Amino acid sequence: MLDRAQVLHVARLARLDLSDEEVERMASELSKVLDHIEKIRELDLHGVPPTAHVVDVVNAFRADVPVPCLPREVVLQAAPDPTPEGGFGVPSPGAAAG
Amino acid sequence: MSEELLELTAAAAGEKVRRGELDPAELFEAYRARAAADDLNAFTWVADEPPSGQDYRDSLLGGVPVAVKDLFCTEGVPSQAGSRILEGYRPPYSATVVRKLREGGAPLLGKTNQDEFAMGSSTENSGYGPTLNPWDRRRVPGGSSGGSAAAVAAGLAPWAIGTDTGGSIRQPAALCGIVGVKPTYGACSRYGMIAFASSLDQAGPLTRDVTDAALLLRAMVGKDRCDSTSLEFPGTIELPSREDLKGVRLGVPAELTEIEGGVEPGVLEQFERTVALAEGLGATVESCRLPHAPHALSAYYLIAPAEASANLARYDGVRYGLRVDGSADLYTMYSRTRATGFGTEVKRRIMLGTYALSSGYYEAYYGTALKVRTKISEDFAEAFARFDFVVTPTSPWTAFELGAKTDEPLAMYLNDFFTVPMPLAGIPAISIPCGLSNGLPVGFQLAGPAFSESRMIDAAYALEQAIGFDGRPARV
Numbered sequence: 001m002l003d004r005a006q007v008l009h010v011a012r013l014a015r016l017d018l019s020d021e022e023v024e025r026m027a028s029e030l031s032k033v034l035d036h037i038e039k040i041r042e043l044d045l046h047g048v049p050p051t052a053h054v055v056d057v058v059n060a061f062r063a064d065v066p067v068p069c070l071p072r073e074v075v076l077q078a079a080p081d082p083t084p085e086g087g088f089g090v091p092s093p094g095a096a097a098g
Numbered sequence: 099m100s101e102e103l104l105e106l107t108a109a110a111a112g113e114k115v116r117r118g119e120l121d122p123a124e125l126f127e128a129y130r131a132r133a134a135a136d137d138l139n140a141f142t143w144v145a146d147e148p149p150s151g152q153d154y155r156d157s158l159l160g161g162v163p164v165a166v167k168d169l170f171c172t173e174g175v176p177s178q179a180g181s182r183i184l185e186g187y188r189p190p191y192s193a194t195v196v197r198k199l200r201e202g203g204a205p206l207l208g209k210t211n212q213d214e215f216a217m218g219s220s221t222e223n224s225g226y227g228p229t230l231n232p233w234d235r236r237r238v239p240g241g242s243s244g245g246s247a248a249a250v251a252a253g254l255a256p257w258a259i260g261t262d263t264g265g266s267i268r269q270p271a272a273l274c275g276i277v278g279v280k281p282t283y284g285a286c287s288r289y290g291m292i293a294f295a296s297s298l299d300q301a302g303p304l305t306r307d308v309t310d311a312a313l314l315l316r317a318m319v320g321k322d323r324c325d326s327t328s329l330e331f332p333g334t335i336e337l338p339s340r341e342d343l344k345g346v347r348l349g350v351p352a353e354l355t356e357i358e359g360g361v362e363p364g365v366l367e368q369f370e371r372t373v374a375l376a377e378g379l380g381a382t383v384e385s386c387r388l389p390h391a392p393h394a395l396s397a398y399y400l401i402a403p404a405e406a407s408a409n410l411a412r413y414d415g416v417r418y419g420l421r422v423d424g425s426a427d428l429y430t431m432y433s434r435t436r437a438t439g440f441g442t443e444v445k446r447r448i449m450l451g452t453y454a455l456s457s458g459y460y461e462a463y464y465g466t467a468l469k470v471r472t473k474i475s476e477d478f479a480e481a482f483a484r485f486d487f488v489v490t491p492t493s494p495w496t497a498f499e500l501g502a503k504t505d506e507p508l509a510m511y512l513n514d515f516f517t518v519p520m521p522l523a524g525i526p527a528i529s530i531p532c533g534l535s536n537g538l539p540v541g542f543q544l545a546g547p548a549f550s551e552s553r554m555i556d557a558a559y560a561l562e563q564a565i566g567f568d569g570r571p572a573r574v
Contacts, residue, residue, distance in 0.1 A: 002453070009456075010449055010453045010456060013452050013456060014407060014436075014448050014449060014452040015429070015433045015436055016433055016436050016440070016445055016448065016449070017433035017434045017436070017437040018437060022445070026445075026449055029446060029507055030446070030449060030450055032507070032508055033450060033507060033511070034453075036508055037396040037399060037463070039393065039396060040393050040397060040466055040470050041462065041466055043393065043470065043473075045469040045470065045473070048473060049472055050469050051469075051471040051472040052297065052468055053297045054283050054284075054297070054523065054524030055329065055524065057326060057327060060326030060327075062323060070190050070191065074190045075190060075417075077190070078187060078188070078189075078419070079417055079418060080415055080418075080419070080424065081424060088416050088417055090431070091424060091425065091427055091428050091430075092428065093427060093429070094427025094430075
């Protein structure tokens, strides 16, 4: 079971400002889903290697040759706060940074 | 639009264009007008006009316009992945698959609706409203590629592409009575596909018939230097021609019945009828074992949200998309932007994934899921030592009513019972319509070993001819 404090902790890690109602709902819904998922912990998986990825690519190297990239002004077109210097504007981390 | 034009499959229309018997501009305009009049909410954007000055006479795809799932980045065209957090986003580049289709001679018809960031099985999680199923407008088209499936089924698009992470091509294809292919992992480049779960996501075709799927997939595959997990496809995707299934060995997993609540009787009936048809075509059918398949859903609902929680960290109000409370401090801006821009299901999965990866739970959840993934791959490897293909119903149910499962995440996740094992193993699978249950389409799924697409499509074609499914009721 996930309690309210755990939900708030995970929400903070995930950078999600959940409403009180959402916190309540997440606690109940995620607990139900996790109860179902728990069953895989009953399997005997001793000595089984993990599979993070099905394609067996260890290092995908290519020749270190520069190729054209998108112009800066094109990339900045989608930014909510492009700066005059040509960067992405962000608010100050401020006191509440975490 | 003329009835004759609407009756043509995409491959047939392309052939007419190549022979000079059909004007591609007329074909484009006919479908553009239908897509623009869409009342299923299948499209999120429709092109104004065809690209000018194109000669399709020597092209593979013959100028037949294609509908593209919203999450494929398309230069200068809204690409919002069904999310409000990307509202109005027009990428400065196109996905490799979109570029390959254009170069292959399929102009972009429009962008199609989807569950937000491909998280869902009904298209009800779209930030832009649900898509309706053309067989019954009170019902969902499946998801997450529900817009593409509904558009093809209703004849608003000749063919379409989508993405499949846990069933998002095959399940909507099944619920809309069309064909959907999830290729081998790595067959199609993921470059420019707005990511959900990177070790599972694959692009693939949603089409009216098996031949169209083969043709469209042929244009999509290939190694791409922009996606280091993409692979050179061995050979080419052959157009199907097989008339029988002599010598083909089909395995029916014994674990089929281990789904909570069981399979809808009408779905099981059509599945068994299709298996009998396969036997009639010369296939041998035996029971097989996939002992870990019933646990695939649990592994999937840890792995996919875990990867999603990392992939969706990029939506932070800095480089593109929505920003909320830009005058607050950085943390507040991040967390309010994300709380405002993401829908309920996306938040749920980010929370689940973040929890599964968090300190103290990582080994117990994510680590265990990765081991189950290994066992699922081993199960398939053993099955394919004895069988050419494993067959199942694509979805345990036919299309359900809008709102029927939105309050029960777990019930919604059970949709994916038959479709999640394949992406976990990276293997290809196809869904073809095999009949109706209470007037709604039922999908039949074949899965084969990695890179068996041509054989799999050929077998599906032989079955398709024997089934003789009639998709016309959805096109009126």
